[in-house]
Amino acid sequence: MSSTTAEAGSNQRTIIVVALVLLTLIFALTPLRRVVWIDLYDFFLWMETTWFGVIGKTWGAVFAVVEAFHLLAMTLLGGAVFVSDFRLLGWGFKDVPAQDVLDKAHKVFVWGLIIALSTGIFMACGVAGKVYWLPVFWYKMLALLTGILFVFFVKRPLLSKGLENIDARVIKLVAISSMLLWVTVAATGRWIGFAGS
């Protein structure tokens, strides 16, 4: 009964991911993308008028420290991603059950993600009028969204089935994709600073 429920839940998630990928493709390949982008401009201008935006623009030191905490959160998140993916690739912790490592790393990942998102929103408010015009900012948002969807709708549900029930090549593919995705998120994030200066 429980395995049937788990399978139904897993299938549902797969359908959601496929639907989201299709929607993203439709969005990216049609004029809809430009329409939404133009509509978002007012929202970005509003972001700069919020408390976060005002503090970020007025006190450079606050912005800089929040920036550093954003970096630290990414460090925590990255550490969790690397530990779990190294375990999936069989590069360490072989004597510890994989599920234990994955579950504990996921908790750290979630904390890292929460701090990164909170500090990221603060930073985006402070420079909303600038990042709106930077393609690399949108690439980062796309990579971030993909990373979050990948973790919660692909990686976690898939690995919850138990590693022994999954093809070893699929496990390695998931681990490599996960590392590439999160390094892309971090790299595009860093590049926002260069592109905006």
Place this chain on the structure above:
Amino acid sequence: MNELFYNFAVWLDTHQLSTSIHESYYMYNWIESTHVLTLMLCLGMLFLIDLRMLGLAFTNIPATSIARRLNTPMIIGFSIMVVTGVTLFYAVPVRSAQSIWFRFKLVLLFAAAINAYLFHKNMIKSDGSWDADVRAPKNLRVGAGLSLLFWILIVIFGRLIAYDWFDCEYTSPGISQFLSGCVDGQIQF
């Protein structure tokens, strides 16, 4: 001492390679990106070790096992950070040498190194009976806490290097100029 440091930085600045790296948009930015991205590998591992010692993460995995396994990727990450960090200094030597944040960062790096040495020594000295405990013994917890504190400050000061609030070029004589190591009559910034 400050004059010596300044002259050394000026000498580095005369190198064609230093100028080339600094003036290359992609080269400089990729080196800096690598420096920052490697934080995820080096500090990511270090934070997990420290959090384990404090009983805040991976509590079901033996502490020494965590420390031993994560040590290699951490050292690899740290080596890349050192190489890219030295290259970044080489690319912008005068401003970096006289950055108050860079100087604080160096002091903290030194403190973190001493702390790491003591932590390692205490870990070897302990009998390992606590290995499966949720929290490590007090002396190791203190070491882990200090390590977290030092590295958080190192990242904050590292980030602040980008800001020019206390650059010799813009500040008037006073404590900040003293701490930045500004030299009277200097012509390069």
